[in-house]
Amino acid sequence: MKLEENKYFKAVVKDAWPYTLGAVLLALLNITLFISNGSPWGVTTPFLYWATWIYKAFGGQVENWVYFNNPAHLKAINLSFLTHGGSLMNIGIIFGAFIASLAASQFKIRKIKSIRQVIVAISGGLLMGYGTRIAFGCNIGAFFSGVASFSLHGWVYTIFIFVGAWIGSKLLVKFFM
């Protein structure tokens, strides 16, 4: 029998896991992380540090920026990819997703279909990046960890993510259909 036809291989490696299983695993991992690290899971703040480290490597100065008045951020800008926990986790996520897609034989470098797709992807990325700074995180840091921490900002985020998704889908239909 081929490995591809083995039902356990199919359920674990090939097919998407059920949403409930994913939710329980994420909750348990976030609790573990909170106990060991003192702060819950976040994804986008390390990306800000990555950009800061690159900017600093080219001689940029950020220490006097208002954003870096926050002692936690100021401390992080002196760390690096390999000494900052959140960055290691992000690298782990990307690497893990890569391994998972290879194991399922589903890895593919997708073609760029049109210049419009490029423009929309880049402007979407910039808007999301800006959004994560004013919302204190993304759907992980602000929603998942924010709501689980009983923080009001998580709930404000939750309401406005629906508003944003509604406007976003209207724009998507207008530009892509």
Added chain:
Amino acid sequence: MAEFRLDCLGEACPVPLLKTQKKLANLKIGDLLIVEIDHSCAMKNVPEWARKEGHHVEIEETGDGEWEIYIEKTK
């Protein structure tokens, strides 16, 4: 009974689903629509929607990270 192909390769969610919905609306009962996708979440939401609408759906893996979804319009 005609056969149609819809090229959604390189399109991210939810574009394949929206295009499928639009295309299928113009088809006649008994027609077959083959949707080509390479975004794994479209492999979940396109068949899910089509089955809920009551159409016959089959998925075939045609390559690494590429699938064809066969939808037979039943109503």
